[in-house]
Amino acid sequence: STYKSNFFYKCSCIEFFYLAELIQHFISTETNNISKRYFWINESLTWSRAQNYCRVNYTDLVSIKNETENQEIMKNAKNFPFWIGLFNNPWKWSDGGNSKFQNWRDEQPDNFHQLEKCVAFSQSNWNDDQCSSQNYFLCYNSKSSILLYCM
Ligand SMILES: [Ca+2]
Numbered sequence: 001s002t003y004k005s006n007f008f009y010k011c012s013c014i015e016f017f018y019l020a021e022l023i024q025h026f027i028s029t030e031t032n033n034i035s036k037r038y039f040w041i042n043e044s045l046t047w048s049r050a051q052n053y054c055r056v057n058y059t060d061l062v063s064i065k066n067e068t069e070n071q072e073i074m075k076n077a078k079n080f081p082f083w084i085g086l087f088n089n090p091w092k093w094s095d096g097g098n099s100k101f102q103n104w105r106d107e108q109p110d111n112f113h114q115l116e117k118c119v120a121f122s123q124s125n126w127n128d129d130q131c132s133s134q135n136y137f138l139c140y141n142s143k144s145s146i147l148l149y150c151m
Contacts, residue, residue: 012053026142037141038062038076042135050083051094054139061085062138065099076138081122081129083137088117089128102126 039058041050054061063085064070085094088150089111093099109116109128116128120135129135 038073039139039141040078040082041137041139042078043138046134047083047087047115047131050135050137051085054094054137056143058139058141060095061144062140063093063095063097063099064103065097066101066102070101070103073121074136077121081120081127081135083135084119084121084126086119086126087131091119102134 041053043053045053049060053144060085062073086092087094089109091102103121103125105125105127108126109119111117111128115130118129118131118133120129120133121127121138
């Protein structure tokens with residue numbers, strides 16, 4: 001007779017998806033976004049169209065929670081300026097993150113003509129800009145690559 005290991009618990013699809021969700025949640029919250037990947041979008045859109053594009057095709061516009069991410073995002077930029085997920089002074093991140101990290105350019109944000117409610121990365125720091133401006137942008141994807149397999 002063949003030896004059957006019971007190390008592999010045979011679970012139903014529902015259980016499996018639930019388990020995968022839990023693991024994914026753990027990866028994105030407990031670890032330092034190990035699974036976060038950045039995607040440069042070489043298309044000029046308004047801030048809200050860029051946000052929508054990222055939400056449909058990836059997770060969201062990038063959020064920048066610390067200097068490490070700030071550097072990482074700068075490395076992924078192919079052009080400046082580009083939209084990031086910060087908007088609507090008092091500033092909020094599009095993905096709901098509540099990081100206090102900020103990297104404003106000198107004398108910014110200036111909310112020029114009271115019309116600047118969206119934030120673009122320009123060169124090495126940030127500037128508030130009109131949301132209707134068309135900029136390139138950077139999306140991120142936090143989905144981990146957990147293989148779903150069930151019978
Ligand atoms: Ca400005």
